[in-house]
Amino acid sequence: MEKTIASITKPKDEELKERLSAAREKLATLQIKVKEAKLPVLVLFEGFGAAGKGSVLSKIIKNMDPRFFHVETMDQPEPTELRKPFLYRYFKRIPENGQFTFMDGGWMEEIVRDRVHEQLDEEAFGKKICSIKRFERTLSDNGCTILKFFFYIDENEQKKRMEELLADENTAWRVSEEDLWQNKKHKKCSEVYQTYMEQTNQSYAPWYAIDAKSKKWAELQILERINQNIETALANSGRAVPILPNLFPLSPIPKLADVDLNKELTEEEYQEKLEKLQKRLSELHNVLYREKIPVIIAYEGWDAAGKGGNIKRIAAALDARGYEVHPIASPEPHEKNRHFLWRFWTRLPKSGHIAIFDRTWYGRVMVERLEGFCSENDWQRAYNEINEFEKELDDWGAVIVKFWVQIDKDTQLERFTLRQNTPEKRWKITDEDWRNRGKWDLYEDAVNEMLQKTNTTYAPWHILESNDKKYARIKALEIVIQAMEEQIKKKKNS
Amino acid sequence: MEKTIASITKPKDEELKERLSAAREKLATLQIKVKEAKLPVLVLFEGFGAAGKGSVLSKIIKNMDPRFFHVETMDQPEPTELRKPFLYRYFKRIPENGQFTFMDGGWMEEIVRDRVHEQLDEEAFGKKICSIKRFERTLSDNGCTILKFFFYIDENEQKKRMEELLADENTAWRVSEEDLWQNKKHKKCSEVYQTYMEQTNQSYAPWYAIDAKSKKWAELQILERINQNIETALANSGRAVPILPNLFPLSPIPKLADVDLNKELTEEEYQEKLEKLQKRLSELHNVLYREKIPVIIAYEGWDAAGKGGNIKRIAAALDARGYEVHPIASPEPHEKNRHFLWRFWTRLPKSGHIAIFDRTWYGRVMVERLEGFCSENDWQRAYNEINEFEKELDDWGAVIVKFWVQIDKDTQLERFTLRQNTPEKRWKITDEDWRNRGKWDLYEDAVNEMLQKTNTTYAPWHILESNDKKYARIKALEIVIQAMEEQIKKKKNS
Structure with missing residues (x-):
């Protein structure tokens, strides 16, 4: 890293001053274009302790309107964050469309720290890097501009700065134990940072090593990079993105038309099994x-298929x-203005807890696809993005059960009519339900495609034959119980 | 408490069964009316450890649709919650209109625990009770139905239940150290609970002591109370609420028309002071x-008064x-569906941090009043609700500075025209700005009323004469610095 930094030549003072003033002005103009183009921009400030991330960041944002970042x-x-997948706290903080998020110390800091303290072995470190690359790529594919800055100072400079901070009681708190440790292990840390950067340097999320010895010079390097990347992004806005082929293991799954819906249970069988299974689930x-x-x-299925009663x-x-239980309706503005998975990431349960989704992230490849709420390129990409999302949940150790609740068209009509004619149930049926029913065949094609493309071995779909709701309920309970038992066994053996 | 509980007679099994089934059905019907009437319902489950709060709650919600609670x-x-006012974590979780929130262990648990462990003395305990009463009242005044249930079991029953839980490794985690301690100090705890309940038993937020020895009986008591209270609330919905007189200390403040707007600074004075003050603020x-x-x-002021540049x-x-910096625009649906202060409570800074609001909670008594976004009763009540809110911030130890940025009508016209004619500034001016300008006199009356009714000694208003923006900026810096210095001194002396 030292050599990379040495190759960056600081301009003369006068030139620096001139370029700085031009770059500041440019960012002030570009922020408005970013707003208008609804472009989300994520800027990461990473690097050595006491390298001046905070104070340079303070300067950068002086050129901006607080409404935009x-x-x-x-x-x-926080304790709760530790009980979620490690990307949770970062996904939660991604920018809204038209806004900048500046993140001071992000996922690099977290995993490099764990690596240098040997809390992550080579393999686990590699796995996290894999997750991070997917995370950054999915943000970028969904229109986010990402810039990553690494603040470099050498060992002596770091030592000097920390001593200055420690000398004043009002700034001493800025120097953490970790910073002091890092200074002692400067070389080792540099190496791990370097490895990390090499592995995560992508055209959609480039790394810029910043010579942070002079703050003004650091500010200029960053401003110019931000401006340049925003201009590129504005020029490319609305472009289609290559659809990645699926690399995850898939299992075969029948087409909906081939599902046998004649399965049923008698009332006695049902009551007997229900009691037994609920007792087991409770334990x-x-x-x-x-x-x-x-x-x-996760529950998906036709309107009136019996999702509610099953849940x-x-x-x-x-x-x-x-x-x-998370009933998923259409997104609110602040949700629509972010990556489509944001509102699901932010609803993940704590470890040891259960989240039941009544409709899910699969809306992207059903209703959003069919109603044109996103572009074709968007929903085509979503299959892989969803498989990646569920991979994160699997890596986290989650039990993942996905249900498609299936009925035939006649059964739906019967139930719609019943709802319409029963005063206490009338709120459950809307004009939209009737409109969706009109598009049954289109939906069926979309569902078949979805089931085939996302039936991964680690997050499989289960079709619940729900012409007889009793049968579907018992089957759901059995599947949930089995999945839990397997995961418990797996955890105990690990 | 023992006596209150003893006076509650459990019905015979058959009657219990019948009433239970009727009450469950009724709640299932009422939840839909609650949804339709957009009524928020907050139900608190408090009481002794191992009294069965969790399992009774699990039963209650079985009768409900997950979309409604x-x-x-x-x-x-969490660490972050500890760095906010103590009501923060409760305010954050208040129900949306049309929804139930069931809270398992709420503010009673927190402050009674602190009291019995002597972390709160008599006076601090009294102060918290005062805050809680105001909190519950303001929720109720804004349409929220509140029910508080206290689960009572005697010492022996509690001991027996904990022993059962501890005997099974899968349930042992349910018994906390605190529960064990509580059992040893059952009498003392009962007394503090009793005191707390007596002091916070209000018609708008009643306490119901529940005999929790039998779970079915506990469920019935709760269901019937919930149903009864919801019916009352539905019958009363849309009613006006008495306007409380102000009891907080107010300072006099001039009317806007009397403010001298001819104050100004030369460029040299400005630059010199700016540098000095910013340096001090930074320290x-x-x-x-x-x-x-x-x-x-908090910043309020006329459009184009110079809030942005001042901030x-x-x-x-x-x-x-x-x-x-929190720029405040019109609320999103999930914000509009809660108490108008919710979106400000959830944006409070951590202790040691600074939050700058560009427009504030005072929108309630300005734009919401004048545009008819809330009823007259609503905004009339808001003055006191705001004073109470700011009292919480003051009790928390916050520095509170409120600015009204003042210009005259001609200056506004000049600045509007300039914005309209300058391409980079045009995004700052909208048709709404012109419409608001047309209502200048109405706004002026509203602002004068607001300033007079909310100029409390603990959260005073400061008028910034901003025909000369430089003058206003320097004045703002001076006021902020002074307020900070006073609070630091106060804290050091305490």
């Missing part, structure tokens, strides 16, 4: 809690303090 | 951080990692 200072994770909930295993149960039979066995 | 389990506060930011003093700076001069002196 957020600063996120990444302290140590497992305690074990999951103790073992801190997170559970994600109720699962929920009835659970302790209210350990699960949440 | 949330369960909030209040664990120990103070470090001290505030170290002393963990939170700062709230910029404050922000320029601050470290990016320690402050945030």
Whole structure:
């Protein structure tokens, strides 16, 4: 790294001053174009302790309108954050369209720290880098401009700066134990930083090593890079993005038309099994809690297929303090203005808890596809993005169960009519339900494609034959229980 | 408490079963009416450890549709929550209109625990109770139905239940150290609970002591109370609420028409003072951080009065990692569906940090009043609700500075025209700005009323004469610095 930095030549003072003033002015203009083009911009400030990230950042934002940016200072994770997938706290903070997010210390800091302290071995480190690359790529594919700055200062400069900070009681708190340790292991840290940067240097999320010895010079390097990248992004805005081929292991799954919907249970079979299974699920909930295993149960299916009643039979066995049902409606403005998975990332449960989604992220490849709420390129890309998302959940150790609740068209009509004619149920049926019914065949094609492209071995789909709701409920309980038992066994053996 | 509980007679099994089934059905019907009437409902589950709050709650929600409720389990506060006013974590979780929030262990648990462990003395305990009463009242006044249930079991029953839980490794985690301690000090705890309940038993937020020995019986008591209270609320919905007289100390403040707008600074005076003051502010930011003093700076003022530029001069002196500017636009649906202060409570800074609001909660008594976005009763009540809100901030130890940025009508016209004619500034001016200008006199009356009714001694208004923006910026810096210095002194002396 030292050599990379040495090759950057600081301009003369006068030139620096001139370029700085031009770059500041340019950013002030570009921020408005960013707003207008609804471009999200994510800028990462990483690097050595005491390298001046904070003070340079303070200068950068002076050229900007507070309506257009957020600063996120990444302290140590909160206890709740530690009980989520490691990308959670970063995904949560991605910028809204038209806004900048400046992140002071991001995912690089976290995983390099864990690596140098040997809390991550070579393999785990490689896996995290893989996750990070996917994360950065999916943001970029969805229109986000990403810039990553690495603030470099050498060992002596770092030492000198920390001594200055420590000398004043009002600034001493800025120097952490970690900073002091880092200074002692400057060479080792440099090496790990360098490895990390080499592995995550992508055209959609480039690394810029910054000579941070002079603050003005650091500011200029950053401003010019930001301006340049924004101009490129503006010129490219609205471009289609290559669709990545799927690399995850898929299992075969039948087409909806081939599903046998004649399965049913008698009332006695149902009651008997229901009681037994709910009792078992209730016991497992305690074990999951103790073992801190997170559970994600995702429901998709036709309107009036019986999702609600099915969820109720699962929920009835659970302790209210350990699960949440998330009914997913159309996104609010602040949700629509971010990556489509944002509102699901932010609803993930804590480890040991259960989240049940009544409709899910698969809306992207069903309703959003069919109603034109996103471009074709967007939903085509989404299959892989979803598989990657679920891969993160799997790596985190989650039980993932995805249900498609299936009925035939006649059964839907019967249930719609019943709802319409029953006063207490009338709120459940809307004009939109009837409109969607009109598009049954289009939906069926979309669902078949979705099932085939996202039926990964680590997050499989299960079709619930729900012409007989009782049959579907028992089957759901059995699948959930089995998936939990397997994960508990796996965790105990690991 | 024992006596209150003893006076509640459990019905015979058959009657219990019948009433239970009727009450469950009724709640299922009422939840839809609650949704339609956009009524928020907050239900608190408090009481002794192992009294069965969680399992009764699990049963209650079985009768409900997951779209209509949330369960909030209040664990120990996270580090960030501890750096906010104590009501923050509760205010954050208030229900949306048309929704139930069930809170398992709320503010009673927190402050009674602190009291029995003697972390709160008599006086501090009294102060918290005062805050809580205001909190509950303001929710109720804004249409929220509040029910508070206290789960009572006697010492022996509690002991027996904990022993059962501890005997199974899968349930042992449910018994906390605190629960064990509580059992030993059952009598003392009962007394503090009793005191707390007596002091916070209000018609708008009643306490119901529940005999929790039998779970079915507990469920019935709760269901019937919830149903009854919802019916009352539905019958009363849309009613006007008495306007409380102001009890907080107010200072006199001039009317806008009497403000002398001829104050100005030369460019040299301005530059000299600006540099000196920004340097001082920058130093103070470090001290505030170290002393963990939170700062709230609120900006209101005419369109084009120079709020943005004024804020910029404050922000320029601050470290990016320690402050945030919150530009306040019209609320999103999830914000509009809650108490009007919710979106400000959730934007409060951590202690040691600075939040600058570009437009504020005073929108309630200006734009919302004049545009009819809330009822007259709503905005009339808001003066006191705002004074109470700011009292919480003051009790928390915050520096509170409120600015009204004042210009005259001619100056506004000049600046509007300039914006319209300057391409880079045109985004700053909208048709709405012109419409608002047309209502200048109405706004002026509203602002005068607002200034007079909310100019409390603990959160005073400062009028910034901003026909000369330079004068206004220097004055703002001076006021902010002075307020910070006073609070630092106060904290050091305490």
